[in-house]
Amino acid sequence: MSTSFAAGSAGPAQTGANGLRFPHTTPPEPGTVIPVAPGVLWVRMPLPFALDHINLWVLEDGDGWTLVDTGIATSETQMLWDALLAGALADRPVRRLICTHFHPDHMGLSGWLTDRLDAPLWAPLAEWAFGRQLAAMADGEFAALARRFYERAGCGPEMLARVDQRGNPYRARVVPHPPAVRRIMAGQDIRIGAHDWRVVIGHGHSPEHAGLWCPHLRVLISGDQVLPRISPNVSVWPTEPDEDPLSLFLASLHHWRATVDDDVLVLPSHGLPFRGLHARLGVLLHHHDGRLDETAALCQAQPRSAMDLVPALFRRELDDHQRFFAIGETLAHLHHLERVGRLQRVVGGDGAERFSAV
Template identity: 75%
Template sequence: MTQRIPPPAADDLTFPYPDPPPPGAVAAVAPGVLWLRMPLPFALDHINLWVLEDGDGWTLVDTGIATDATRALWDQVLAGPLAGRPVRRLICTHFHPDHMGLSGWLTRRLDVPLWAPLGEWAFGRQLAAMSDATFTSLCHALYRPAGCAPDDLALVETRGNVYRRRVTPHPYALTRLMDGQVLPIGAHDWRVVVGHGHAPEHAGLWCRDLGLLISGDQVLPRISPNVSVWPTEPTADPLSLFLDSLTRWRALLPDDLLVLPSHGLPFRGLHARLEVLSHHHDARLDETEAECRAAPLSAAAMLPRLFKRALDDHQFFFALGETLAHLHHLEARGRLRRIMGTDGVTRFAATG
């Protein structure tokens, strides 16, 4: 097991805006940059959205999930604090339903284009078009060998394709965002910085002039972004991609930025937070390897050793995906090997 350098303290962050705007309202965090919040029906109960002054209009960043409550709040915001100026475009950082869920509804309602990374748009459209039967068959193909119990597999049938129910149909066309691209928005330039691991091509937006980073889910102040193996890419090693992105963002981005995350509060202390996230996964990887050294374990058997709190159905599959991500990463690094049992369950054993 590698000797780790102690991580910086989580308290190295500062939070200049401790009070989020109430539903249907906005708060300014910088000249021409507005913050609004939408509710989410999960334990993580909110998402932060951003509005950028764009000449005589607005650019919106992310949408919220496709619920009647979110639509009603958008109606309130558009008729209230954003009234009198046209929306010019919608930018979506990635395909997850709380970020792209209302992309179709908003772009049609406002007659504006969607701007997003091609991989995020394509993945979202593909997933939204998948039938419940097709999606559940992919889930069984991943979760049975992972060692899931019959009750857990029954949840797959009950849930079906949850993504499709949390989005409106995405637009058929988009303007593509790419890493390094510079977007003139109003009086300022915003550079696209792509991260991987949490989503295929997650777009962050960096404004050097304003000292701001819209980080989406790639960097959050108090929780670690979910990094999971999902049924649509069952052999993936997303944790390698995520850790590489943390290293690249730390080398590229100044430490003094005000970070505007999708969950939690705006904060300062970007480099410290990137280090904490990296060390968090170092510790999880060491813990996973140690458990597999004692005895070969399936992902389902490993899950309660890594996630010791009670999990609801939504959290269970996120935790299972993240457990698989750590196992796959250790296998790719030669620290674990997989053993296929006669019961059809894959278990992982330490190599050293």
């Protein structure tokens, strides 16, 4: 690359579990960048959760930049973006912002950045539309929807009180999304600078999650669809209370393995860049097979609600944020087991849904 950056050290390459290889072991400090491939820069922003960071990517785009994802909508993230745009990225204009999906750590500052930079948002239409409608829901409207959902999941008064107190957590973590979007679609090639980046769509973690694969550079921006250390969250949520997102997610893992070459450098949204895509996809598939068997076994003795199962499936201490994710993940496994005929659903007199062996 022709531009120099005060970026910190990439560190020596390491080999991790399941044969994954990590060529960059030291992430960039906030407000700095690290080159990870020709014309590809790594940015990291903080998150106020147990998962305390998100990786963002900056791509050379001719005489400008393309940004990939935004970070969550906090004053700290905005200040870090201001520092980057006045520092390491100051020599070129931003041509566009691409968001992989609607989650607040990925699209939370899309409206602020596109306004600040006078640059368009590119995203899958379902992600932009879902984010827009979710952000528009008032706290009371979302809380009423969520209360019915978590009652069905078997939550008691204490947990339901937390539901009421949370309101609409999505709305609190984003600024208004742009009112217009440039749609990106599966199989589309986006010309960014000297290279084409192919859109690879995944489902289950979000409605229409976009990965970006550059065959020439052998680089895959995987977003949250493939992470090196943890399994991406696949949950049932109040806005789609009867869906089976796990079937969609598992099918996407098979699709990515058949579509994207194994020798790519994977740039995930959380954790470190790694090599060994197909091995990681196999581990994720095996993880869900094991969790499905465990869930089905727990429902053999007696019918169980999602809330009954959470302590058995998630044995560590959970904060509120993690607990809501755990309920959603448990429901995803229950709904999938019902769909494939291993469990059946029964509604009790208390309105809670419990699942038992067929």
